[in-house]
Amino acid sequence: MLVALSIRDVVLIDRLDLALGPGLTALTGETGAGKSILLDSLGLALGARSEAGLVRAGATQAVVSAVFEPPADHPARRLLAEHGLPDETALTLRRVVQTDGRSRAFVNDEPVSVSLLKRLGESLVEIEGQFAQVGLADAGTHASLLDAFGGLEGEAERVRGAFAAWRAAERARADAEAAIAAARRDEEWLRHAVAELDRLAPKAEEEERLDRLRRSLQGAEKRAEALASARDELARNRGVAQALRSAARSLERLGEDAAVAPVLAALSAAQDAVAEAETLLERLLADSAPDPRALEAAEERLFALRAVARKHQVTVAELPALRDNLCERMRELDLGEERIAALADAARAAREAYRTAAEHLSAARREAAEALAQAVAKELAPLKLERARFVVELTRLEEDTWGPEGADRVQFLVAMNPGQAPAPLAKCASGGELSRLMLALKVVLARSTPVTTLVFDEVDAGIGGATAAAVGERLSRLAESLQVLVVTHSPQVAAKASRHWRVSKRAEHGMTRTGLEVLDAAARREEIARMLAGERITDAARAAAADLLAGVS
Template sequence: MLRALEIRDLLIIDHLELNFQPGLNVLTGETGAGKSILLDSLGFVLGWRGRAELVRSGAEQGEVVAEFHLPEGHPAHAILDEAGLPSGEELILRRINRKDGRKTAWVNDRRCSGEVLRALSETLVELHGQHDDRGLLDSRGHRALLDQFGDLAPLLAETRAAWSALSAARKSLRTAQAALKSVQDEEEFLRHSVAELDALDPQPGEEGELDSRRRLMQASEKIKEDVSRAHVALGYEGAEGAMGDALRWLEGAASSVETQLDEPLAALGRALSELGDAVAGVERCMDALDFDPFELEQTEERLFAIRGLARKHGVAPDALNAFAEDLRAKMAALDAGEGEISALTTAVTKAEADFDALADKLTKARQKAAKSLDKAVMAELAPLKMERAVFSTQIDVESAGPEGKDAVSFTVATNPGAPSGPLAKIASGGELSRFLLALKVCLTSDDRNTTMIFDEIDRGVGGATADAVGRRLSALSENGQVLVVTHSPQVAALGAHHWRVEKRVNGETTLSTVTPLDDVDRVDEIARMISGDKVTEQARSAAEALLAG
């Protein structure tokens, strides 16, 4: 509920403070007095897009502060929590428009964006009028209004979930089909490459080993003769034999010279041991150098095959084995692909059937709700002197989506047999106002979380019809809050709270003021609305009669 609105330096308002109440709040005043400016100011603080130039001439900036009461469970709490803004029973919105066009907004003393203001406004205020494309005249919202009227939220949630499941199943199928097609396009290459790799069977590290073996065999002829000579020089015919003879001679002489030969004998023993290791190493080298010439040919052939395959596939030789595993995995996917596609196709078919069943159920529920809504609106039109008008909720087939397969629009015919069409195009100003009011009465739930504003919705009607409009507005305000800008004395008389909007000219300055009216002032204001500039006693009597009900 809107509790207070404070406006500073906007258009022709220097400073206004308004305190609103529950029930039906009416604002009256002569044409041009500034009633629309109040709505512009409220729309500004709520983030709505409106006039570009709002700052009062001569002022540096304009400012609007709006205070709302938020009961527990109000949907605005969720928006505040999501935006990280403080939340409580009191919500204070403040927005400044500087002379250079820059705008700044605060929610409960925290800076916020215009998007957050607009999101909050959707939960705080409903504006209805002849040129309101945000509300009942916007056919894009008619389906949601019908669903709300028919209490179809649970079925709608099931349909949305089924659409999500269908979308996911279709995406999985498309992904699998694309992957299979990609593999199928290279099937011949895959099969040939896997066969080629399997036949060669390269192992990690093998290329290095083959290269070393090839280099050794290529060099063996050059070094084999020198290694053999070294082997002879180190063996029994060379150093090893001579050192053995020396060891025997010294051991024979050692007993005669006590300990003088112990150290040379020990050194010679160690030398013989090291010499034995050297001879063994040389013999191993000779064995390695002793190869079959055909082995070099085979080694080179395999080495070149591995390197050639690596160049062909653009990988390192040691990565060929892992590359082969990747190709085998693609082959397995190719072989299993048809089975996976079949399973995914079955899943899509089932998801489509589940969605279609729920969408059809939702369509039938909407058709039933549409009949109830049409009947309710027609019942409301009769007291508004539109008993010959025809209201109809049209449900047409549209492309399937998360909310089913239905396009919903509210259509009217002002007389039986006349062509029907959208509300905004068929009804005249006064008729449109009454259609909107009848619709609003039927669509408003018992949970009145929003402040409803009606901008001259009674335009073009008078007498008993205006009285009927006022009574419908009064009924809407029960357990809630309705603000109405009106030129109708019948509507004004039914208000629980009444403000008069006036424009005053002081020299070259024009200012708009808003004054709360007591019982005496209300008689004068309603009498003015009845008789015009000159208030007669007959007008006063008529005003008193209207206020008395």
């Protein structure tokens, strides 16, 4: 329900704040007072097209905010969730229009696209005017409206689910056929790649292990080279041990010489140390002699793995998974026909399930269509449309156009005169007739739409007397379940309202402004008397107005 409307600097309105409630609200006023400006302002907040001419002269921008309180399960709240917008008790739609016609849209103070604002607005409010019907005139809504009228939402949901399952089965079959076709094109390469990987037999952690082994073997080789070099240094020329022995023999020729004795002892100790070093070096060389083939084999294996990984643009660790994937593609190739046949069977079964569900829905819709046509027909005569014939047309669709809404197209048609072929709603009636036809439909379909607010713009155009009273009575019935706003020139309609606003135009300081007054009982009687009598209000008109108001239960 629309609970508040705030308008700033729109055409002749400088500042207007309206509080709204449930039931039927009538907007009256003389022609040109600005009632259409109010509707244009509301349309802006609902995502209608913006124009530079909507900004009041002298203002820098126009701003309109509409505050709604939709039920917890309303589609508007699902839209908020889908777009990650804050969902609060109150839902505020706001539009800001610049002097160049450009505009910005906001939902609960979050910037959004105008298209999203429009989607939200369409789920909340429906405006029916003489030449601007958009809700019921849109054939795309007729199937869901008929389903809601007939209580067929469960059957319709089953059809949507069956259609989704059928489409998924068809996609699975098509994907499998495409995969098999691609596998066949690559069969020779696949077999070569799998054979190469089978020969290589890569392991997930093998690269790291081989790299550690390679570094270890390279370290052992360097160690052996260092040991051999040390041994060679000891043996270079005559060798350190030989030199020490020669030096000792030279000193021993001196005989018993106390001064030389320490030198001989040192030379003897050095000979022992060198001999021990040579023994240790030989032992180490013998124990750690590197295996040149082991290093070569490790490097060959490592480089082979890395080369294959580069060729397939994966890491070495991913080679086992690559092999499994290629083998799976080979298995799909080998089992392709069998798998495709199974998927084709599943797709056929899903199609049959959808067809069965769609046929059940179509049969139920035919019954609901007859009931809807009869219900609308009862509403037409009191609205001076007794010659009109309302038809709900169900057309069987070709299979390639079946969809989630079923296998038939639902369209509301009307023939305004006997002998006339039924045609789409918006193409066969005058503005006033179409407005009243929409009212009849709305009365019957009031509980079949998520919209919580209905706006009728001069639905009573061109009628009066009993027909206008019938229009007012039906608007009042609608207002029992929906919030209804009606712009009217009919006193019979205005008298049915639970609240009454008068729109007027005034000149202040050389500027013309549109204002709105909430009428109390006395002012309301006077306004309805003006609508009955014109500019000169008589006592008889006031009495007639009182009678109209007294007749409102």
